Amino acid sequence: MVIECKHVWEHISGYLDGTLDPALLAIVQLHLEHCEICSAILDSTRNILILTADDRVFELPMGFSERLHSRLDEEIRSAAG
Numbered sequence: 001m002v003i004e005c006k007h008v009w010e011h012i013s014g015y016l017d018g019t020l021d022p023a024l025l026a027i028v029q030l031h032l033e034h035c036e037i038c039s040a041i042l043d044s045t046r047n048i049l050i051l052t053a054d055d056r057v058f059e060l061p062m063g064f065s066e067r068l069h070s071r072l073d074e075e076i077r078s079a080a081g
């Protein structure tokens with residue numbers, strides 16, 4: 001089964017949290033191995049989460065998700081060229 005990049009992006013936070021269904025995880029992982037755009041986005045997302053975790057101990061500020069998503073949108077746009 002093949003999924004598109006936009007579907008991988010929807011699952012990136014679940015991927016990082018380890019909450020994906022095993023079947024879905026395998027599909028996402030396979031895609032990430034072959035897609036430079038998605039693996040770059042994964043790296044960026046992981047970096048954002050690490051920075052955020054350093055700042056406050058697991059206390060996500062209000063609007064965090066929105067900011068993460070807008071940041072992701074930027075990454076996706078720049079990665080897509």
Ligand SMILES: [Zn+2]
Nearest residue numbers: 005035037038
């Ligand atoms: Zn992709």
